[in-house]
């Protein structure tokens with residue numbers, strides 16, 4: 369997978385390029401999440417390790433084995449356990465009705481891949497389960513504070529509401545916020561925040 373080579377290179381240094389603190393939107397809403405938690409595009413582990421520190425059972429999936437090895441090192445350094453699995457999200461099949469929550473932070477994928485994945489994510493949630501997502505919007509293209517430059521990978525609240533038809537939104541908003549999450553995500557950013565509960 370070509371994307372894996374790019375991400376493995378980005379993660380090669382010992383530095384945690386997105387930091388070791390959790391994403392702020394996740395931290396604000398973590399109390400709503402029940403396990404097991406599936407964390408998509410987990411990268412170097414900051415979000416999975418945070419959730420594990422709250423006592424949640426977390427499975428972090430990502431295409432980069434280098435990133436997930438760092439995730440396991442971060443977990444060990446904090447004295448928590450996380451499960452990790454190297455997967456290509458373009459073909460990943462999460463088990464149905466298996467997760468109390470799914471977390472997706474900066475998981476930017478081509479739209480067709482994302483739509484397929486989100487349909488499966490909705491099925492992977494148990495009734496009452498939560499999807500928590502933050503990603504860059506198209507407004508981020510005008511900024512130099514992180515995120516992909518391909519508009520096809522950027523998200524909107526309206527698109528996410530369509531992609532999760534059986535989830536009731538509690539938060540579905542496009543905002544500007546100061547992001548301080550490592551060297552690649554720092555500065556004023558345009559993001560969509562989506563928090564929704566599976567109805568049935």
Ligand SMILES: C[S@@+](CC[C@H](N)C(=O)[O-])C[C@H]1O[C@@H](n2cnc3c(N)ncnc32)[C@H](O)[C@@H]1O
Nearest residue numbers: 375386409410411430431432456457458473474
């Ligand atoms: C911007 S990083 C975000 C990492 C993490 N969620 C965080 O917030 O720190 C995007 C992640 O998506 C992963 N990724 C991109 N395309 C992927 C694919 N097709 N399959 C699996 N992982 C993918 C990359 O390996 C990378 O770790």
